[in-house]
Amino acid sequence: MPFTRPWFNATAEASMLYTHYDQRFDSAIQDAESTATLNKSVDRKIPTLRLHSGLVLERNFWAMGGHFSQTIEPQVQYLYIKDVDQGGIYNPVNFSGGGYDTARLQTDYYGLFRSNQFSSIDYINPANQLTYGATTRFYDGGYKERLNLSFGQIYYFDQPSNQDAETFDYSSWALEGEANIDDNVFVRASMQYDSNLREMQFGNAIAEYRRGPFYAQTSYRYVAQEYIVSTLPNRDISRLTDDGLSQAGIVTGFPLGGGLSFKGQYWRDLTQDVMLENQVSLTYRSDCWVVGLSYNEYLLSRADINADPVYDNNVTLSFSLLGLGADSGFNFNTDSGNALGYRDPFALKN
Numbered sequence: 001m002p003f004t005r006p007w008f009n010a011t012a013e014a015s016m017l018y019t020h021y022d023q024r025f026d027s028a029i030q031d032a033e034s035t036a037t038l039n040k041s042v043d044r045k046i047p048t049l050r051l052h053s054g055l056v057l058e059r060n061f062w063a064m065g066g067h068f069s070q071t072i073e074p075q076v077q078y079l080y081i082k083d084v085d086q087g088g089i090y091n092p093v094n095f096s097g098g099g100y101d102t103a104r105l106q107t108d109y110y111g112l113f114r115s116n117q118f119s120s121i122d123y124i125n126p127a128n129q130l131t132y133g134a135t136t137r138f139y140d141g142g143y144k145e146r147l148n149l150s151f152g153q154i155y156y157f158d159q160p161s162n163q164d165a166e167t168f169d170y171s172s173w174a175l176e177g178e179a180n181i182d183d184n185v186f187v188r189a190s191m192q193y194d195s196n197l198r199e200m201q202f203g204n205a206i207a208e209y210r211r212g213p214f215y216a217q218t219s220y221r222y223v224a225q226e227y228i229v230s231t232l233p234n235r236d237i238s239r240l241t242d243d244g245l246s247q248a249g250i251v252t253g254f255p256l257g258g259g260l261s262f263k264g265q266y267w268r269d270l271t272q273d274v275m276l277e278n279q280v281s282l283t284y285r286s287d288c289w290v291v292g293l294s295y296n297e298y299l300l301s302r303a304d305i306n307a308d309p310v311y312d313n314n315v316t317l318s319f320s321l322l323g324l325g326a327d328s329g330f331n332f333n334t335d336s337g338n339a340l341g342y343r344d345p346f347a348l349k350n
Contacts, residue, residue, distance in 0.1 A: 010053040017046045019121060021089055038095075039088035046084055046124050050115060052077040067141040074134040077113050083126030083158075091123035099123065106202070108190055109133060109150040109174045128158040133174075145348050149177040168196040180348035184211050192227075201227040213261070214254040222246050241305060246270040260284050263294075274299065274309045292318045 003010045021042040054075035061068055092099035102122035105111060112133060117125045133152020140146050154171035176190030191203035204221040225244035249267035256262055261283050267276040281294030297313040 007056045008054070011050070013048070013050040013052075015048045017044075017048065017121070017124065019044045023090065025090065037087065038090055042088045044084065044086065044089065044124075047082050048115065049080040050077065051079075052113065069139040069143065071137045071139075072134060073136070075113070075132070077131040079115060079127045079129055079131065081115070081124060081127040086123055089122055092118070093123050107172075107174060107192060109135075109152050109176050112152045112154055112171070112174055128156070130155045130157070145180065147177070147179045148348070149175075151175045170196065172196075172201055178348055185209055186348070197226075199224065199226075216250070216252040218248070218250045220246075220248045241271055243271050247276065249276075256282075259286055272305060275311075288322055290320050290322060292316075294318075 102120040
C-alpha cells in the first residue's frame, strides 16, 4: 500500500514467501558438511512485514556569489522477516561455498534498506530491525546536482539465531558521497565504519578527470580481513591474504589523432604487492570500419600467499564494419573477458 506526495512517501508491505526445493546432490557433499544437513525435499514459508517512509525537505541559499538549493531526505524503515531453519537447503550461510545461485551482497547506504541481504532466495536473512538514514543533496543555479552525502545505520531488535560470532545491537555506519566539480572532475567514495569495534570494515574511492574524449580514472578499495571472515564464515581466506584487501588501479583513454586512440589500465594488490592486471589497446576508427589491437596480462591463479602468482596473457585483434547492426557478426570488441574495464560510476550528470 503506497502513499506518495512530492514531499513525503510511505509504503506498507506484507508478504509470504513459499519455496519448494527438490534437491539431488552428491552424497560426498553432505558427508563433508558438519554445519547442517541437506534434505532432498524442503518446503519453506517465510512471512515478511516492511514499513518504510521518507521525507524531502528543501531550502534555497546563496553561496560563493551564486544561487544553490539543498534537500535533506531522511528515511526510516521497519523490517520483520521470520527466523526459520533453512539448514536443509544448500545455502551460503550453512555450507562452505553453498548457494545454487546465491551470494551475500555488499552493504552500502542503499543496501541498508534492502529486504534481502542475499542475491537470490537460497537463503532469506531473518530480520527484526529498524533502519534509519538520511541523504542531503546540493544543486546549483541550473538545478544540476553537484554534491550528495548519505549515511545510515540499522538497529537490531533481535539478532538472527545463526550468528555465532559476537553481535551488537547496532550495525556499522554506512556512508557515501559523490561530487561533480565543473562537469570535469568527478569523485565518489563510500565506506562502512563499525563504531562498536572502532574500525573501518571496507571503503572505496574513485576520482576521474574527464574533458572531451580524454578521461583518466583512479580507484582504490579496501576490505578488512575481519569483515571478510564475518561475511564468509565457512571459508578459509588466510592462505589468500594476510591483511584483507587493499587494491588500486588506474584507467585512461585518449585520442592520438587521425582516428587513432589509446586505452590502458593497470591494477595492483597493495597488500600482497602483486599485479592483478594490465591492458593496453590501440584503436583506429574510420567512417566505415574500426580495427583494434590489445594486449592483456592478468592474474590467473594464486593458491597461496607464499606461492608465486601465475599470470596469463593474450593478444586480441578485432575488426568491425560500421553500420551493419548488432547482429551482423562483425562487431568490434577489445575486451579480453578478464579486464575490469572502464566504468562510469557517477550519477551526478543530470
